[in-house]
Amino acid sequence: MVENEYETHEFDVIVIGAGGAGLRAAIESSAQGARTALICKSLFGKAHTVMAEGGIAAALGNVYPEDNWKVHFRDTMRGGKFLNNWRMAQLHAQEAPTRVLELEEWGALFDRTEDGHILQRDFGGHRYARLAHVGDRTGLEMIRTLQQRAVRQGIDVFMECTIMRLLTDGDRLSGALAYWRESGKFVVFKAKAIVLATGGIGKTYKITSNSWEYTGDGHSLALWAGADLIDMEFVQFHPTGMVWPPSVRGILVTEGVRGDGGTLKNAQGERFMFKYIPELYRAETAETAEEADRWFTDRSAARRTPDLLPRDEVARAINSEVKAGRGSPHGGVFLDIATRRDPEYIKRRLPSMYHQFKELAGVDITQEPMEVGPTCHYAMGGVRVDADTEAATIQGLYAAGEVAGGMHGANRLGGNSLSDLLVFGQRAGLAAARYALGLTGGVRIDAHQVETLAREALEPFERSDGENPYAIHQDLQECMQSLVGIIRIEGELKQAVDKIVALEDRAKKVRVEGHRQYNPGWHLALDLKSLLAVSKCITLAALERKESRGGHTRDDYPKSDPHFAKINVVLRQKKDQLGVAQEPLPEMPEDLRQLLEEKK
Amino acid sequence: MAASEYTMRIWRGDASGGAFCDYRVSVEPGMVVLDAIHRVQATQANDLAVRWNCKAGKCGSCSAEVNGRPRLTCMTRMELFPPGETITVTPMRTFPLIRDLVTDVSFNFGTAKQVPPFQPKPKEPDGTYRMQQEDIDRVQEFHKCIECFLCQNVCHVIRDHPEHKKHFAGPRMFVRYAALEMHPLDTDNRLELLKEKMGLELCNITKCCTEVCPESIHITDNAIIPLKERVVDAYYDPLARVFRKLTGTR
Ligand SMILES: Cc1cc2nc3c(=O)[nH]c(=O)nc-3n(C[C@H](O)[C@H](O)[C@H](O)COP(=O)(O)OP(=O)(O)OC[C@H]3O[C@@H](n4cnc5c(N)ncnc54)[C@H](O)[C@@H]3O)c2cc1C
Numbered sequence: 037m038v039e040n041e042y043e044t045h046e047f048d049v050i051v052i053g054a055g056g057a058g059l060r061a062a063i064e065s066s067a068q069g070a071r072t073a074l075i076c077k078s079l080f081g082k083a084h085t086v087m088a089e090g091g092i093a094a095a096l097g098n099v100y101p102e103d104n105w106k107v108h109f110r111d112t113m114r115g116g117k118f119l120n121n122w123r124m125a126q127l128h129a130q131e132a133p134t135r136v137l138e139l140e141e142w143g144a145l146f147d148r149t150e151d152g153h154i155l156q157r158d159f160g161g162h163r164y165a166r167l168a169h170v171g172d173r174t175g176l177e178m179i180r181t182l183q184q185r186a187v188r189q190g191i192d193v194f195m196e197c198t199i200m201r202l203l204t205d206g207d208r209l210s211g212a213l214a215y216w217r218e219s220g221k222f223v224v225f226k227a228k229a230i231v232l233a234t235g236g237i238g239k240t241y242k243i244t245s246n247s248w249e250y251t252g253d254g255h256s257l258a259l260w261a262g263a264d265l266i267d268m269e270f271v272q273f274h275p276t277g278m279v280w281p282p283s284v285r286g287i288l289v290t291e292g293v294r295g296d297g298g299t300l301k302n303a304q305g306e307r308f309m310f311k312y313i314p315e316l317y318r319a320e321t322a323e324t325a326e327e328a329d330r331w332f333t334d335r336s337a338a339r340r341t342p343d344l345l346p347r348d349e350v351a352r353a354i355n356s357e358v359k360a361g362r363g364s365p366h367g368g369v370f371l372d373i374a375t376r377r378d379p380e381y382i383k384r385r386l387p388s389m390y391h392q393f394k395e396l397a398g399v400d401i402t403q404e405p406m407e408v409g410p411t412c413h414y415a416m417g418g419v420r421v422d423a424d425t426e427a428a429t430i431q432g433l434y435a436a437g438e439v440a441g442g443m444h445g446a447n448r449l450g451g452n453s454l455s456d457l458l459v460f461g462q463r464a465g466l467a468a469a470r471y472a473l474g475l476t477g478g479v480r481i482d483a484h485q486v487e488t489l490a491r492e493a494l495e496p497f498e499r500s501d502g503e504n505p506y507a508i509h510q511d512l513q514e515c516m517q518s519l520v521g522i523i524r525i526e527g528e529l530k531q532a533v534d535k536i537v538a539l540e541d542r543a544k545k546v547r548v549e550g551h552r553q554y555n556p557g558w559h560l561a562l563d564l565k566s567l568l569a570v571s572k573c574i575t576l577a578a579l580e581r582k583e584s585r586g587g588h589t590r591d592d593y594p595k596s597d598p599h600f601a602k603i604n605v606v607l608r609q610k611k612d613q614l615g616v617a618q619e620p621l622p623e624m625p626e627d628l629r630q631l632l633e634e635k636k
Numbered sequence: 637m638a639a640s641e642y643t644m645r646i647w648r649g650d651a652s653g654g655a656f657c658d659y660r661v662s663v664e665p666g667m668v669v670l671d672a673i674h675r676v677q678a679t680q681a682n683d684l685a686v687r688w689n690c691k692a693g694k695c696g697s698c699s700a701e702v703n704g705r706p707r708l709t710c711m712t713r714m715e716l717f718p719p720g721e722t723i724t725v726t727p728m729r730t731f732p733l734i735r736d737l738v739t740d741v742s743f744n745f746g747t748a749k750q751v752p753p754f755q756p757k758p759k760e761p762d763g764t765y766r767m768q769q770e771d772i773d774r775v776q777e778f779h780k781c782i783e784c785f786l787c788q789n790v791c792h793v794i795r796d797h798p799e800h801k802k803h804f805a806g807p808r809m810f811v812r813y814a815a816l817e818m819h820p821l822d823t824d825n826r827l828e829l830l831k832e833k834m835g836l837e838l839c840n841i842t843k844c845c846t847e848v849c850p851e852s853i854h855i856t857d858n859a860i861i862p863l864k865e866r867v868v869d870a871y872y873d874p875l876a877r878v879f880r881k882l883t884g885t886r
Pocket residue numbers: 052053054055056057058075076077078083084085086087088089090091092093174175197198199200233234235236245246249253254288413414436437438439450451452453454455457
């Protein structure tokens with residue numbers, strides 16, 4: 037049998053995913069002396085992290101010396117509507133500055149302040165200018181720096197190699213099964229510990245800022261291996277994606293545009309965000325355009341602009357404006373920086389936005405407003421982990437970065453992802469290496485399990501008729517976009533569950549043409565499994581949370597509910613049965629709770 | 637706005653051979669070449685191999701040759717071509733073909749491994765580094781590189797003389813070396829390596845690399861020529877002035 041032929045590699049630790057989180061984890065694991073492999077679906081250096089624009093949040097205090105980890109912690113918890121794992125939010129705020137400085141030590145060059153320190157920019161929900169950045173291409177700087185560090189450490193990289201399943205020996209994790217994109221051949225990785233760093237789920241939606249890689253693989257791998265997922269109902273719709281032309285719909289417009297002075301307007305030219313200031317932010321948000329504009333230069337006498345409220349608030353506001361008929365010609369709103377900053381400043385601060393609009397939309401953002409609207413951007417939910425070690429709920433499995441849940445609660449603040457990758461990537465790599473090095477005896481691969489999975493994976497080639505995987509993917513995206521989008525309601529969510537079940541049946545009969553060598557149709561056919569699994573998780577969790585909070589808005593339960601303020605929705609698969617449970621949030625210690633009360 | 641019809645003539649095949657296939661696609665305003673390829677893939681040829689990630693010119697995955705010109709397919713708008721025209725898309729020519737539009741770019745990852753890493757000087761007493769923006773502007777230009785490898789693809793030293801691959805790092809890597817050599821914190825010196833092993837001298841400043849760089853990095857003027865000058869200064873000092881005169885640089 038062809039599927040019998042596979043190569044085997046053995047490591048102490050394998051890290052699945054080579055974005056910021058995976059790279060940082062692998063660097064740490066190898067520094068601890070563990071034999072470490074880094075595996076990724078795309079070429080090395082092309083992970084999502086490369087697309088990150090605005091910056092890395094870290095309370096360095098270079099621009100505002102008043103800033104410190106406590107304020108960052110408070111901002112993060114408020115942005116997350118207090119649903120965050122408090123311990124993760126604390127570690128993140130405390131360790132982000134060290135991790136950013138470490139990047140500089142490894143060769144990264146951030147934009148500078150007058151006195152030669154790392155410059156920081158304003159972003160939504162952050163009290164102080166806090167984002168270390170390089171123009172609007174911060175992710176590129178971060179991934180190259182880490183990539184080069186990983187090369188220096190001689191870490192084994194397996195690129196264009198996709199993990200399909202985690203393997204178990206009894207109830208112990210023993211490795212993973214993958215295929216090479218180039219040849220279509222199978223690969224078995226034997227490993228004592230596995231770090232998931234696979235990123236997000238955006239490709240389940242039609243309008244998204246995410247790339248083809250975001251099919252929820254890590255979420256699904258964990259679920260299928262028996263680990264818990266939490267907070268899956270919280271999907272972040274970034275308020276500003278491109279809306280025109282149709283082929284670029286969803287591509288991100290960085291929050292940095294608003295951080296650097298851009299403002300949102302409706303078709304009547306009104307700066308509408310002033311109408312949408314929520315109670316929690318009222319005391320610290322400007323009430324007039326004049327005050328908002330003054331804030332950019334004078335923090336002591338003016339309050340921050342509502343254009344920089346957290347993303348969930350801004351996305352909902354845009355949604356309401358468009359619904360009320362005050363949208364732009366192509367169903368978005370206007371984002372104007374042209375009338376507010378001079379062309380030189382715009383080109384220097386936002387070079388790739390300038391380029392992107394010029395090339396793709398024929399719009400000169402130094403002269404005209406942009407048209408923007410919400411786009412699916414980030415998964416707050418993910419693998420449930422221990423805050424200090426990123427250990428998942430099954431032994432030997434770790435998760436860091438976007439695939440992990442808890443850190444961002446109900447809504448992530450901009451800039452808090454890149455810092456999250458570094459802080460928890462490092463911690464996951466450390467814990468995984470220690471665990472693997474402390475384990476005595478080898479792991480065993482169950483050949484029967486490998487063969488069964490391999491055979492299953494090749495079935496789409498054998499069917500003489502069956503469906504086109506692209507058609508199924510498109511139908512799933514339509515379903516998630518229209519029924520499990522920004523505003524949700526029970527009837528539609530139930531409809532979505534039925535549709536997903538029907539799509540699962542269709543996916544079982546999918547057929548692909550051609551052969552195994554670099555065949556995107558086949559790759560998508562395999563990805564459908566994880567796309568459908570995470571879609572189901574998102575929808576079931578959204579049904580369970582009968583309230584509105586952060587990235588989850590229910591039309592039938594428009595208010596936040598104190599009951600759900602103390603609850604994580606947990607998804608767990610046992611013997612092919614997907615279960616949904618409500619479990620209590622970890623209790624926050626009193627001293628941290630007080631930080632949230634303080635006005636400063 | 638109305639859709640127009642185009643013919644996409646796409647190279648299909650692998651290392652053992654192949655042929656062009658024509659696909660008719662309808663194209664709406666704003667679509668880029670990569671969108672048209674994806675449309676072919678979703679509706680007519682599910683197994684058509686193409687690399688992409690960001691679809692916004694940020695990752696450098698989607699390089700190919702469109703009507704013979706090396707480009708990022710995700711940043712090449714269909715409106716560039718008159719409606720009804722046949723648009724030919726071929727894989728990058730310099731790298732071995734894997735399948736259809738996908739090539740084996742591992743050469744570039746190999747040369748990256750040979751670059752001696754960043755060696756920072758000690759930190760300031762407060763544990764951080766101090767740098768002025770004007771001192772890092774140039775290096776930040778080099779850091780814009782998205783590793784699309786289009787420059788490596790067009791450089792004739794590699795393209796016409798594959799045997800040079802063993803001892804020629806190529807424009808992308810010269811940008812990388814320049815970034816390290818001009819980094820205000822770096823303490824290492826890679827000039828001898830560049831001269832002896834990386835084939836810096838094989839570059840005869842044709843600037844083809846600069847012309848195709850989607851990030852508009854001035855590869856030749858800002859990276860390669862200054863590196864050549866540094867090598868000259870270090871190894872052939874008396875000739876330095878003549879060299880500068882010849883290349884018109886300072
Ligand atoms: C356009 C854009 C701009 C952004 N800007 C910012 C910003 O300014 N600041 C900020 O903080 N955040 C930003 N974000 C969010 C942030 O970039 C991401 O959340 C973050 O980069 C995710 O990093 P990661 O390491 O978790 O995963 P990624 O960088 O996405 O890496 C995932 C890796 O997993 C691999 N992988 C996935 N599945 C498999 C599999 N089955 N087998 C093998 N490998 C697999 C992939 O190949 C990839 O290497 C932005 C996001 C986008 C889309």
